[in-house]
Amino acid sequence: MSVEERQLRADAERNRRRLLEAAQALFRERGLDVGVAEIAQVAGVGRGTLFRNFASKEDLIAAIVIERVQEAVLRGETLLAASDPAEALFQFLGELVGRQQLDRALFEAVADEWLVNDEIRGAHARMVGVMDELLTRAQSGGEVRDDIGAMDVLMLLKGTCEAASAFAHVDARIIDRQLDLVRAALSVPASARRLRGRPPTLEEIEGAAPQTGARRTGSAAERSQVL
Amino acid sequence: MSVEERQLRADAERNRRRLLEAAQALFRERGLDVGVAEIAQVAGVGRGTLFRNFASKEDLIAAIVIERVQEAVLRGETLLAASDPAEALFQFLGELVGRQQLDRALFEAVADEWLVNDEIRGAHARMVGVMDELLTRAQSGGEVRDDIGAMDVLMLLKGTCEAASAFAHVDARIIDRQLDLVRAALSVPASARRLRGRPPTLEEIEGAAPQTGARRTGSAAERSQVL
DNA sequence: ACCTGAACACCGTTCAAGT
DNA sequence: ACCTGAACACCGTTCAAGT
Numbered sequence: 005m006s007v008e009e010r011q012l013r014a015d016a017e018r019n020r021r022r023l024l025e026a027a028q029a030l031f032r033e034r035g036l037d038v039g040v041a042e043i044a045q046v047a048g049v050g051r052g053t054l055f056r057n058f059a060s061k062e063d064l065i066a067a068i069v070i071e072r073v074q075e076a077v078l079r080g081e082t083l084l085a086a087s088d089p090a091e092a093l094f095q096f097l098g099e100l101v102g103r104q105q106l107d108r109a110l111f112e113a114v115a116d117e118w119l120v121n122d123e124i125r126g127a128h129a130r131m132v133g134v135m136d137e138l139l140t141r142a143q144s145g146g147e148v149r150d151d152i153g154a155m156d157v158l159m160l161l162k163g164t165c166e167a168a169s170a171f172a173h174v175d176a177r178i179i180d181r182q183l184d185l186v187r188a189a190l191s192v193p194a195s196a197r198r199l200r201g202r203p204p205t206l207e208e209i210e211g212a213a214p215q216t217g218a219r220r221t222g223s224a225a226e227r228s229q230v231l
Numbered sequence: 232m233s234v235e236e237r238q239l240r241a242d243a244e245r246n247r248r249r250l251l252e253a254a255q256a257l258f259r260e261r262g263l264d265v266g267v268a269e270i271a272q273v274a275g276v277g278r279g280t281l282f283r284n285f286a287s288k289e290d291l292i293a294a295i296v297i298e299r300v301q302e303a304v305l306r307g308e309t310l311l312a313a314s315d316p317a318e319a320l321f322q323f324l325g326e327l328v329g330r331q332q333l334d335r336a337l338f339e340a341v342a343d344e345w346l347v348n349d350e351i352r353g354a355h356a357r358m359v360g361v362m363d364e365l366l367t368r369a370q371s372g373g374e375v376r377d378d379i380g381a382m383d384v385l386m387l388l389k390g391t392c393e394a395a396s397a398f399a400h401v402d403a404r405i406i407d408r409q410l411d412l413v414r415a416a417l418s419v420p421a422s423a424r425r426l427r428g429r430p431p432t433l434e435e436i437e438g439a440a441p442q443t444g445a446r447r448t449g450s451a452a453e454r455s456q457v458l
Numbered sequence: 459a460c461c462t463g464a465a466c467a468c469c470g471t472t473c474a475a476g477t
Numbered sequence: 478a479c480c481t482g483a484a485c486a487c488c489g490t491t492c493a494a495g496t
Contacts, residue, residue: 016479039469050481055471115393152412155394159409160416163390166342167382182386185379189387189416243460266488277462282490 020057022047028068028107035109036065062113066124069110073127076103080134089141090148096138097161098183104165132158149192160186247284249274255295255334262336263292289340293351296337300354303330307361316368317375323365324388325410331392359385376419387413 026047030038040061044054058064079099086092104111114124136154143150164182171178253274257265267288271278285291306326313319331338341351363381370377391409398405 019480040471041469051470052472052481053479056479061470156409156412159390159394159397160387160412161390162393163386163388166389167386170386182383185383185387185416189412246461267490268488278489279462279491280460283460288489 016057019047019049019053023049023054023057023064024068024071027064031065031068031109032107036113040064063121065110065113066121068107069114070123070127072103072107072110073124073131076100077127077130077134080131080138084134084137084141089138089145093138093142093148094183094187096135097157097164097186098179100161101164101168101179101183105168108169147192148190152190157186157190160189243284246274246276246280250276250281250284250291251295251298254291258292258295258336259334263340267291290348292337292340293348295334296341297350297354299330299334299337300351300358303327304354304357304361307358307365311361311364311368316365316372320365320369320375321410321414323362324384324391324413325406327388328391328395328406328410332395335396374419375417379417384413384417387416 023043027038027043030043030046040054041051043064044051047054054064058067076099080096083092083096086095132154135157139148139152139154139157142148164179164186167182168179250270254265254270257270257273267281268278270291271281274281281291285294303326307323310319310323313322359381362384366375366379366381366384369375391406391413394409395406
């Protein structure tokens with residue numbers, strides 16, 4: 005009886021994982037506008053099962069985001085043991101940009117006002133906590149200016165993520181350049197060094213814009229921004 | 232006859248402006264999820280009239296965004312005549328953040344992948360063009376490092392906009408601080424100066440997060456972000 | 459020419475019926 | 478307990494009828 009019960013729960017748990025993985029793959033491919041019907045279909049369950057496991061489509065998205073943020077926290081904890089504290093910090097920041105790129109649609113959803121909950125905030129707080137530890141170590145090492153905090157870094161990194169979204173498919177080195185700029189902003193004035201590469205031109209941006217007329221796929225790779 | 236024709240067109244034009252203004256006000260108040268039905272109602276026209284003037288809700292949003300960006304371009308052209316080129320540049324950047332805050336929902340919509348068209352790209356290109364002129368003047372003045380371009384600046388500014396969205400209602404000075412950080416990144420290494428204020432703490436962020444349980448209004452002021 | 463609102467299409471969510 | 482898909486609700490968009 006209790007065995008049957010556990011088996012049923014195992015089934016439910018399997019459905020939950022299937023839904024998470026189907027949603028994840030579909031969101032990466034085509035952005036957040038894939039419908040719940042398709043997610044359920046790819047996961048091989050009925051629509052209702054999706055809503056039994058996740059109260060809403062937002063909740064499904066939130067569950068995936070929390071998994072991703074938690075992975076970043078673990079990575080940060082590993083880097084806390086690295087020998088060069090400044091390198092560890094900037095390694096972490098670089099990887100963070102990479103993670104944001106991989107699941108861009110998801111993180112955009114969370115940045116929008118319509119998706120915030122306590123679990124996400126908790127995961128986010130842990131991530132900022134690890135970043136703050138990495139930052140403090142780097143500041144103790146003397147290479148990073150001591151009048152900044154983890155939130156300053158986080159905000160700067162936002163710009164890097166935007167750069168990555170806009171240009172990564174034109175020239176991936178633009179991300180390194182932007183990370184250099186962040187590093188220049190964070191370094192103690194005396195140690196500032198010149199940036200790698202050259203500034204992207206407006207033509208490169210416009211050229212990289214999605215082609216007009218063609219049916220828009222809604223791919224996360226096709227983005228632009230006004231500001 | 233042609234007079235009648237012009238009068239009818241004048242009516243149509245008036246409806247168009249009413250729709251733009253109604254949409255603008257509603258979007259500022261409650262974000263982009265206000266329905267077209269309500270916009271049409273507030274504008275005092277039928278739903279169909281909205282779609283006669285704008286091919287879609289996206290087009291309506293785009294039309295407002297273009298007006299806003301064009302205003303920024305005009306402001307930039309005025310600042311090109313200022314006496315202190317570095318001050319003019321950073322004044323422009325600060326105001327740009329302010330504009331983004333005022334119509335945050337609109338610009339977020341454009342940053343999302345689902346709203347891009349040639350007109351917006353054109354307006355954006357003009358804005359980057361003016362920024363580039365301001366930057367070049369500041370670089371000639373010697374205060375701004377010469378290995379960066381307008382796009383670098385734009386990307387850094389993204390982070391400032393995020394900071395403003397997250398913290399402006401807690402402590403507006405955080406925006407000045409973030410602008411200082413941008414200025415530090417852009418200044419020639421020797422002239423870098425210490426930032427104003429202090430880093431925001433994690434507690435301030437969490438405390439500023441939307442209250443749980445309360446019905447979310449969808450207000451643009453209630454935001455958080457994971458990265 | 460332009461305006462209107464009923465009707466349609468689409469998609470997130472619910473729930474009665476099934477196992 | 479859990480699963481399912483038909484039915485519902487909501488909102489962007491269309492279009493036949495009106496002026």
